Amino acid sequence: MSSSKTTATTNQVRASHILIKHQGSRRKASWKDPEGRVIMNTTRDSAVSQLKAIRDDIVSGKAKFDDLATRLSDCSSAKRGGDLGPFGRGQMQKPFEEATYALKVGEISDIVDTDSGVHIIMRTG
Secondary structure (H helix, E strand, C coil): CCCCCHHHCCCEEEEEEECCCCCCCCCCEEEECCCCHHHCCHEEEEEHHHHHHHHHHHHCCCCCCHHHHHHCCCHHHHCCCEEEEECCCCCCCCCHHHHHCCCCCCCEECCCCEEEEEEEEEECC
């Protein structure tokens, strides 16, 4: 049996994401919308539609994940191209964690719902 410290380090993943916040998001403000004016007028359906279009552009090769994350993500990780760095189990909201661990490196998730908003996640490590 390995100690939990060893397990945590070896079982870490790394991911980038694009977050679109909406009316149901826990925090209705972001670096691009500090007053939350856009977010408060964005329905979940609208956020999902935006994210699906973004995902299509990435998957088709029309755009790069990190470029779109930098411009469009409501998360402060946008300035790093959406990179969240390495993390282990129990560090992210459960739906986000489960989606990330289910991906192979280089794969992009479908839409993932959390209290923060809707995301697409690309596993990078």
